[in-house]
């Protein structure tokens with residue numbers, strides 16, 4: 001276990017020896033990492049490396065998790081966390097047979113129930129719709145939206161309350177550059193002004209440059225846990241993409257080397 | 264889009280986690296389910312019209328023997344809500360599971376009981392509309408001859424609808440696809456339909472089958488309907504039958520809540 005000085009806030013997420021099995025496969029293997037509070041941490045790695053599984057473990061929807069996983073000071077999945085975390089699944093999870101506004105109004109009523117909160121809920125819903133730039137489609141059925149629009153509705157649900165931790169599984173996939181930039185500006189604003197922690201998985205490497213920290217994963221293990229700058233310096237690469245490829249190639253070569261004698 | 268201003272959200276509400284049912288979340292869920300159906304008027308029309316059309320057909324199939332229509336018609340008033348609510352609920356919850364909205368909801372501060380009660384409330388409302396129309400049509404236009412009060416028919420119909428909702432919620436946990444969900448209908452409903460006394464009075468069946476029918480809830484639904492058909496007052500048997508159906512519905516709803524897992528593989 002790492003020790004933190006009293007000045008530094010405790011990490012938002014802390015994993016020790018975290019292992020997850022799905023089916024007969026060990027999808028995450030003995031992970032140790034910490035996600036700092038109030039920053040944007042990017043989660044990168046090849047398809048199938050376990051990013052979504054890790055996020056599901058953090059929000060407490062993944063079964064067969066062993067080891068310790070502490071989120072905002074509680075064990076992952078604790079009931080007290082449910083109103084403090086915003087989560088966006090990789091596939092948009094909204095009701096296709098409700099309008100954008102009806103979708104958000106329902107989830108808002110779950111997060112902030114009661115008649116007295118009606119006004120606040122209405123504000124929250126309108127703001128979340130504006131945040132993802134869907135005001136002109138607020139009364140369209142979610143099922144009639146384009147793929148990118150649907151995933152923005154799904155993202156808006158996570159922006160509804162004032163979560164201290166936002167876990168976003170590929171929130172900007174399939175969106176145009178202008179919207180992606182705006183959303184990243186929003187993520188930074190949320191981190192800076194609300195002191196919220198964001199964990200965002202992505203395949204887009206120029207987005208990685210916009211994170212404060214990066215977790216690079218490969219085959220259920222953490223390859224690197226550093227700032228984008230430090231990663232580039234360490235690998236003598238110009239971009240995070242080059243650094244990432246370098247690290248993956250290096251790991252693949254080491255694997256091949258280690259596996260050779262065993263066979 | 265102006266992220267700098269938008270990041271200032273209203274103050275977070277203090278939401279202590281409720282231990283039992285949360286009234287607001289339950290009604291919000293029920294309203295959402297009804298709103299979803301509201302965007303699907305054809306389903307509502309089918310739900311409401313099919314029982315009426317079937318009763319109408321039945322009335323003229325048994326044109327020459329109105330006593331048979333009385334008995335079968337009253338039984339069907341109890342069976343329709345059970346079957347339709349079973350189908351609608353099992354498909355609706357399956358869709359909730361496959362669309363990822365269930366995963367999202369269970370990661371939020373929503374109690375499992377709130378979700379289940381919300382569904383029961385929404386489909387119960389729908390069942391009231393369906394049963395009112397069907398009962399009204401049968402009693403006032405098709406001359407279904409009930410000795411007791413038509414209101415009691417409605418009560419049994421509502422309990423049957425709750426039982427159907429409960430069974431639908433329960434089996435949807437074991438269905439991985441819509442194909443499987445639909446197949447649960449012949450598996451769960453048909454045996455009850457055969458044994459509930461609709462085709463032959465239950466005492467006339469083979470003793471083994473009669474014993475089996477004694478533990479199937481639909482038998483009591485049909486018995487309850489027949490009590491209303493034959494007696495002016497609320498009989499002790501009627502109360503027993505209604506209580507059994509209600510208890511079964513609650514029991515299966517509780518089992519359904521137990522099959523909702525927050526953590527999935």
Ligand SMILES: Nc1ncnc2c1ncn2[C@@H]1O[C@H](COP(=O)(O)OP(=O)(O)OP(=O)(O)O)[C@@H](O)[C@H]1O
Pocket residue numbers: 022023025027045046047048049050051052053054090528
């Ligand atoms: N329901 C499941 N049952 C068994 N194995 C699963 C299941 N879901 C995912 N897996 C396996 O777990 C591994 C990690 O999956 P995961 O979805 O976490 O990957 P990912 O990094 O998010 O990939 P992508 O970038 O493509 O979304 C994969 O090898 C996948 O085959």
Ligand SMILES: [Mg+2]
Pocket residue numbers: 051052053090169
């Ligand atoms: Mg994924």
